[in-house]
Amino acid sequence: MSGELLRAEGIGKRFGGFVALEGITVSFAAGQLTSIIGPNGAGKSTFFNILSGALTPTSGKLHFRGRELNGLPQHRFVHQGISRSYQITNIFPDLSVHENVRVAAQALTVSYDIWRNRARLAELHARADAALEAVGLLSKRNELAKFLSHGQQRALEIAIALVSEPELLLLDEPTAGMGPEETKDMVALLERLADRRTVLLVEHKMKMVLGLSKRVVVLHHGRLLADGAPDEIRSNPEVRRVYLGQ
Ligand code: ADP
Ligand code: MG
Numbered sequence: 001m002s003g004e005l006l007r008a009e010g011i012g013k014r015f016g017g018f019v020a021l022e023g024i025t026v027s028f029a030a031g032q033l034t035s036i037i038g039p040n041g042a043g044k045s046t047f048f049n050i051l052s053g054a055l056t057p058t059s060g061k062l063h064f065r066g067r068e069l070n071g072l073p074q075h076r077f078v079h080q081g082i083s084r085s086y087q088i089t090n091i092f093p094d095l096s097v098h099e100n101v102r103v104a105a106q107a108l109t110v111s112y113d114i115w116r117n118r119a120r121l122a123e124l125h126a127r128a129d130a131a132l133e134a135v136g137l138l139s140k141r142n143e144l145a146k147f148l149s150h151g152q153q154r155a156l157e158i159a160i161a162l163v164s165e166p167e168l169l170l171l172d173e174p175t176a177g178m179g180p181e182e183t184k185d186m187v188a189l190l191e192r193l194a195d196r197r198t199v200l201l202v203e204h205k206m207k208m209v210l211g212l213s214k215r216v217v218v219l220h221h222g223r224l225l226a227d228g229a230p231d232e233i234r235s236n237p238e239v240r241r242v243y244l245g246q
Contacts (some may be wrong), residue, residue, distance in 0.1 A: 004066075005030040005168055005198050006082075011060035013046050013222075018045045021222045024060070030167070033194035035201045035209040038219035040245060044202045048172050051200070052075030052084040052175065064168070078108065083166035085157045085174065091148035097137055097156055100145050101128035104160045131159040135189060145234065151182035155189060162193075169193065172202045187212060206243060210234055218243065 007027035013020045021043045028034055037238040049055035049246050051062070053074035062069040064080055072080075091100050105124045107224060122128055132138045135155040140148065145156060152175055161169060174190065176181045183205075203209045209216060210230040218239050226236045233239055 003030055007063040009061045011050060013050060013055045014058045018167045019222055026217055026224060026227060028200060032214045033199045033212060034215045034217060035203055035204055035213040036217045036219060037206060037209050042219040043174055043222040044219055048170055048202050052082060063086050078164050081167035083161045083164045084170035085087045085161045091145045091156055095145055096142050097145055098128055100156060101131050101159050101163055108164055110161040125195055126161060131162040134162055135159045136213050151178055151185055166197065167222045168243060175205060201211050
């Protein structure tokens with residue numbers, strides 16, 4: 001599918017008297033890897049939380065495939081085809097790798113008949129394994145999640161986000177806390193993931209983002225500072241001032 005997948009129109013968010021986001025209007029095309037960058041506190045995670053339904057905007061509208069998303073609870077965002085990972089590692093350490101993903105798969109099913117229906121249970125297992133395969137963790141499926149390396153745990157979180165087979169995958173700083181080797185592996189994984197679905201990435205590693213993305217959206221103090229191809233962003237004087245000059 002091509003064309004516009006997600007559109008945010010005049011999105012604003014206040015926390016009490018503090019304006020975290022103001023007037024963000026931006027749309028994302030299907031089948032593209034777009035990054036949202038900006039210095040710490042720019043509003044990236046807040047914007048992501050709004051795009052994934054975890055936070056309700058104070059103003060503005062969200063459309064996904066032309067359908068308005070405002071006011072829907074987060075699980076409805078998932079059913080519409082939007083799924084996300086978090087900036088902070090968010091897994092069950094004492095469950096196995098496979099169980100972590102299967103719990104997520106089970107949470108998506110509304111019916112309890114999986115316990116009596118072997119075919120449904122087998123399907124859940126297969127779905128969990130497919131998500132693990134997609135992130136390169138199938139060989140680790142029976143290990144406890146707490147024994148994975150940091151990089152593998154981040155990949156596991158992505159598998160958890162993939163189990164709903166999202167059309168749009170939102171990833172908040174998937175390379176947070178990683179060294180150069182793990183970052184390289186994660187970049188390769190992101191490229192593979194973006195072959196098959198639309199990916200929106202929040203990052204503050206500017207260099208990595210410019211090499212990886214087709215398009216970069218820059219937030220600064222809760223506002224949209226720039227939006228364009230990596231080359232345009234690299235040479236944008238305002239971006240250089242607030243970001244590269246740090
Ligand atoms: P980023 O992800 O770009 O680093 P955030 O979206 O996390 O930035 O935060 C943007 C601004 O909003 C920051 O100044 C932060 O302190 C503030 N903020 C974020 N979440 C909350 C909250 N729940 N309550 C109050 N202020 C918040
Ligand atoms: Mg953040």
